[in-house]
Amino acid sequence: MPDNIPLETEQAYTAGNLQEWRQMDLLTDDLIARSASSPAIQELDAFRRIQHSWELQVGVSHGLxxxxxxxxxxxxxxxxxxxxxxxxxxxxxxxxxxxxxxHFEEGKKHASTGSVGIEWRGRDYQAEMEVNHQQFSGAEHTGFQLAGWHDFDDHWRVVE
Known part of the structure; x- marks a missing residue:
């Protein structure tokens, strides 16, 4: 049903969730051309803009x-x-x-690691290549990391 806007909207969301970025863009562009004033289409376009934005991940953990x-x-x-x-x-x-x-018997110790890299995301696969610089107790080391993921389904992922 080529004129079914709700169906095409759901297909665009599904493509985005599956990291099928090109398909999501094509479907969203088509929907905007046909019905840009629709709140559902505007919400879909906002979802797409988030996928095309900068992303900042921050985490803090405190041990027992x-x-x-x-x-x-x-x-x-x-x-x-x-x-x-x-x-x-x-x-x-x-x-x-x-x-x-x-904190140890010898005193407080700290380590820091800075990194730069590139990530590739596609349907069911993700890979990262990273170069890092580690500092610990006055020693410095440069490292390299290559990591990959494969999602078998919505519940199982293999990390390498």
């Missing part, structure tokens, strides 16, 4: 108090990662920073 001086206590970890809008449909650049702190 430990009486073991070997493993440390009062652990605090903060992480952040900033992604660019999509480049060539499936790619995004990112930059991140992680800071970790814990």
């Amino acid at each position: 108090h430990s009486d073991s001086p070997v493993t440390g206590s009062r652990d605090v970890t903060t992480t952040s990662r900033l992604y660019t809008p999509p480049i060539a449909t499936h790619y995004r650049l990112f930059s991140g920073y992680q800071f970790e702190q814990s």
